[in-house]
Amino acid sequence: MKKFALHAVATVALLAFSHPASSTDVFRLEGYGAVSRGLGGAATAVDVGAPGMMTNPATLSLIKEGASVHLGLDMVNTDIDVRNQATGEVVSSNSHSHNRGPYVAPEAAFVYRRGALALGVGAFAQGGLGTEYGNSSFLSRATGALESGLENSSRLLVLSIPFAVSYAVDERLTIGGSLDAVWQGLNLELLLGADQVGSLIGSGRASGSLIGVLAGLPDLRGAHFSLTRDQPLNSGVDAWGFGGRVGLTYKATDATLLGVAYTLEASMEDMKGRATLTAVDGAAGQIPLNGRIKLRDFKMPAHVDFGVSHRIDSRWLVAADISRVFWRHAMKDINVGFVADGGIGNIDILLPQGYRDQTVLSVGMAYGVDNWTWRGGFRIASQALRSETLFAVIPAIPRKHLSAGLSYNFPAGSRIDVAYSHAFKQSMSNSTLPNTSDPISISHSQNNMSLAYVLPF
Template sequence: MMQKKLMTALACSALAVSSPAALATDVFQLEGIGAVSRAMGGTAVAHDVGAGGMLTNPANLSFGANDREVMLGLDLVTTDITVRNKANGESVDSDTHSKNRGPYLAPQLAYTQRLGNLTIGIGAFAQGGLGTEYGRSSFLSRATGGADTGLENSSRLLVLDIPLAASYKVSEALTIGGSVDALWQGLNLDLLLGADQVGSLLGSGRAKGSLVPVLAGLPALQGAHFSLTKNKLLGSGVDAWGIAGRLGLAYQLTPLTRLGASYNFRSRISDMEGDARLTAVDGVVGQIPLEGKIKIRDFQMPAKLIIGGSHRVTPQWMVTADVSRVFWKEVMKDVKVAFEANAGGNLNILLPQNYRDQTILALGTSYVLNPEWTLRAGARFASQALRSDTLFAVIPATPTKHLSFGFSYAVSPDSRIDFAFSHALREKMENGSLPNTSAPIEVRHSQNNATLNYTLTF
């Protein structure tokens, strides 16, 4: 029990927060692990990106220049999210209203060691997440009929990946690798559904349970609010542990060209569980809070296939390209919510999402100026996984285009600093459809991400 609490504390501290943020950029996943990959558009499958490569293609761990490496890093993610009510022009920004959200400060830690043809590695990385903070006084906190509820609308999903990876050099040309990963994810969520949204869920068979007739029997139901949040710097209302893994290979096609491929398996994470409050909002009776337990069932990270290549145009200049297919459709059909009231009664809701599978093209380049300085740049273009008619204001994981740059500086022959900056171009999406929104909304979302790594070799 103590070990589980320790690991959960590590998971929380790896994604601590303090003002507005949404950590993920490829839906719920970061667009590259480590500063080398991030600066080069997230490319990582066919060139050495350091210890962070164990989360993309572990086969590339064999290409490190030294027998042992320790990497320490930090991600900083900030966002600009605005939601506008298209019916009346009101808008609200995701901003700091509690201790619960960003910017995300996400530490990275990894160690690799070469043992002959075998290289092993272990690490702890922020894989992704999301976060919004709209407060208690915007139009998102108004129930049907215009009643100001004073109830919060916000979210925070955190995903921590702890891989144990290995890479083996089969021949001078072929390297293979794999990893087994422990995954932790935690969720905070405050969500108000208007009476029209509740009615839509009931009418489509997406809301069931013994509490349904109780809600339907209220004299003037105006909405229902779920709160599963720990309003603390570190903490999640519901969380769970699970496993995942990946396989990869790299092939040196010519002395100047390398090809790579990897497959990340779909996660197997337990249902996220914790305490929650369901508040019925009624125009006659007022607000009726019900304390209980809640589960977010089968919330998984998707499988991903990546193929790519790297080519040295000159001894100093390298170009890279990766193509990814991310299988969101399999794991994000519905958000499955199961609530059990302490006083008795249950409510099971399926919130539709219907994500599409996503295709991503990543491009990168690096240039060695001298033994101390290496410059990098990249771009990333993705298809849109979210559908406009199922968009939630609290889940605006919409950016699809990124530009990035960075550098490495060799502090000494045994240590270097890597830096990357990535900008997600502003994306706009609209939704005027029940049940995921009552008012027609327009969401605008852009994002900045800075990554700093320090690597010591010995």
């Protein structure tokens, strides 16, 4: 009953949902809401409205008194190319199906502040990833240049539903916290060549009774995993869990605000669903095995955020955040377990990832005059992914962004926020088993647009 209720909340919150947002800081969005996005993602020590509960819930005490509704929309257009360095072939991630790109994800929130107390509840896309390479590129060729006609694609969506509270202890100090319901879903189409399968077995990263079944085929060329639902919200595997964060702000001077927040690593159930494991054989053809699959211990990382904002005068404001994201603990391996129907057998695979912890700097400036506020910012992050474990279907490598935004306050009190950010092209290569068979080079850039409407009442 609890899981049904949470599904209902998510469905209502994402009623207009069409595709997941593709992330920029690995799987995380580079700021929540158009105000933060326009400031380069800064949000720890500045009023960014209702989406502030996703970074530092204590900033809810900075909003105006009364109640308001926040309705927003994120739109992401990616540009991803994968080059086979041995042959020179290039494949681009495009909309080969209705399942992916361009990516759109709405957000909604309600906040209320009266006196020292502020409350908020919302639904936000926390991050995700999407690729679509089709079924006719070199990524769909098994060992020995055997054309398989099988898809290579991915779609990850992470949705957070925070329940937040903030309390102003005195004129200088506010404290806040949130408890989040977290849902994540994954679609994946992935072909592993026979050399990749052999590398996984040889390094002790693949085990189970299906290993013998695959080894017994006359001319094994590869194995393909398919776990996809071609639907807006449902995914091949999904799971619920919980997370949360705590934070505070401190008014150092009348013009300077400091902030700090800590977001917990999400505690997630294993993502479960149905899948097909297809053995690709040069003599026997393709042998599909249907069964149950789970992805174990897949979760969003903990992170700590430090922020400062300073009001230069009545018109100018500067803000900056520095964050440390603990990917190393959260993303060591992609842990896959598959059990074929009918007791045929099972296979467990550990696909190496070994992400590094990541440092992110966000800096923004705002200028307000009359009913308008103009914003600009930049964001730069250290690289969390390792080249030797890079997957074509998980090219989460951009790390430099430039952003701009504006807000307009209508005379009746409502407001519209707009922001644009550009992720500069980042490239990375991998020629190492088991995550690639061919030597590949990936380039990834993207353009993000964020819109929001705030209605007080």
